[in-house]
Amino acid sequence: MDEALVQDIRVNGTRPPGGIYIGSQLLSDVEEHTAITRIARDGNAARFASYLALWDLCLGSDLQLLYHVAQHDQVWSIDHGLWFDSLEGDWTPTLLERRVGELWPWPTDVHATSLDTAALQSAADAVDDLSCGDLATVMSQVPLEWGVADDALRTLARFIFERRALVAARLRDAAGQRS
DSSP states (O other): OOOOHTTOBBTBBBBBOOOOOOOOOOSSEEEEESSSTTTSSHHHHHHHHHHHHHHHHHTSSSOOOOEGGGGEEEEEEEOOTTTTTTOOOOOOHHHHHHTSOOOOOOTTTTTTTGGGGGHHHHHHHHHHHHOOHHHHHHHHHHHHGGOOOHHHHHHHHHHHHHHHHHHHHHHHHHHHOOO
16 A cells, blocks of 8 residues: 555544545646547556556446546546446346347447557457466455445456457457558
């Protein structure tokens, strides 16, 4: 943990007790957008390739991005709470089972022809290389305090694992359109 990020946090005038907290550093020089822009800035063409991989694997929706102005508009994604096709409700194993082989729509304002070919290939390789062990490691990072059942975590991991080939193929197809 970076102590610099938490040293000044106070709730009702007192420092919160020890535990797991999720957050990020507050930057004053960012712009929030709900559209993909500035693809040609500061490596964003490569960053968006990885973002599309994540979006597709996890059924992304409700696009929310931060552009770090002081860093040449470097892009970061935020607030993935509505992913896994959950919309305003909870996802269910049945819902995910129906979606596992589905071509998930990419954000309408990104075009493969504007992305970095090597980054698309690299993102496809990374998706292909996801192992059950990798997904178990990720799922084990979910804090117990959140009360997420082990079955739910296994369902998500299985879903992502089963989507790998489809997502990797789409990224490679997009790279082929670019070259």
